[in-house]
Amino acid sequence: MTEAIAGPEIERLIQLLAKLPGLGPRSARRAALHLIRKREALLAPLADAMQVAAERIVVCEACGNIDTRQPCSICADLRRDQTTLVVVETVADLWALERAGAMKARYHVLGGTLSPLDGIGPKDLNLDRLAARAADGVKEVILALNATVDGQTTAHYITDLLSHLGITVTRLAHGVPVGGELDYLDEGTLSAAMRQRTGMG
Ligand code: ZN
Numbered sequence: 100m101t102e103a104i105a106g107p108e109i110e111r112l113i114q115l116l117a118k119l120p121g122l123g124p125r126s127a128r129r130a131a132l133h134l135i136r137k138r139e140a141l142l143a144p145l146a147d148a149m150q151v152a153a154e155r156i157v158v159c160e161a162c163g164n165i166d167t168r169q170p171c172s173i174c175a176d177l178r179r180d181q182t183t184l185v186v187v188e189t190v191a192d193l194w195a196l197e198r199a200g201a202m203k204a205r206y207h208v209l210g211g212t213l214s215p216l217d218g219i220g221p222k223d224l225n226l227d228r229l230a231a232r233a234a235d236g237v238k239e240v241i242l243a244l245n246a247t248v249d250g251q252t253t254a255h256y257i258t259d260l261l262s263h264l265g266i267t268v269t270r271l272a273h274g275v276p277v278g279g280e281l282d283y284l285d286e287g288t289l290s291a292a293m294r295q296r297t298g299m300g
Contacts, residue, residue: 109135161232163208163225165190173197173205180204182238186229186257188212188245192281196243199286201293204241207232212249213256224253226260233261241296242270246279258299269296 105113109131117127134142158164159171166172173179173193183204187193193206209224233240240261244250258268272295281289 161228162206163190163210163228164193164206178203182236183241184229184232184237184239185241185243187243187281188250188253189282192243192245195282195284196289196293199289199293201290202241209253212244212247212253214249214252221256226257229257230260233266234264237266239267239269241293242268242299243281243293244270245281246271254299268299270299271296 112134113124113127113131116122116130117124119127122130134145152167155167156165157167157169159166159169159174161170161174164171164173168175180203183202184207185193185196185202185204186207186209187196188209188211190208193208196202196206207225207229209226209229211219211224213219213221213224240257242254242257244254254270261268271292284292
């Protein structure tokens with residue numbers, strides 16, 4: 100039990116910051132101090148932004164993306180290629196591909212991968228909706244999944260799931276390193292992997 104060195108309001112701020120990915124208790128203290136020092140310029144605007152986000156963020160009913168509108172900005176953008184669906188595991192991967200400007204298409208967020216060891220089966224992922232969307236005027240489904248065992252298991256499952264539709268199913272070229280997670284790749288590697296995507300076996 101560490102002793103509190105500030106009032107409960109500040110201790111609570113530190114404890115919550117420490118739950119963020121990449122921040123431990125020590126860096127959470129530094130972040131809290133920084134926020135407190137920049138109270139007007141940073142702490143107050145951040146609190147406002149978080150309040151608004153907490154109230155308005157919704158999960159897109161079409162694709163599983165998160166946004167403040169329904170359907171999300173990407174699904175609503177009719178300039179995007181409507182015949183191609185890019186399947187990703189998480190919203191972080193969708194954002195990574197968008198940052199790379201890899202493809203002006205629509206996405207489908209699975210919400211994870213099949214993982215027998217962790218008890219994650221097809222019913223736990225956004226797969227029914229994927230099959231329905233793929234059957235609705237889509238010509239190509241690109242599986243932009245992590246090059247992990249679970250990612251590749253999921254890729255094969257989806258290929259089987261969609262096989263009766265007669266559409267092209269491709270996956271990223273392995274400029275994506277084995278074991279690689281998309282969110283950690285640089286944008287050049289991601290764009291190249293998207294351009295050189297290959298047919299699923
Ligand atoms: Zn959407």
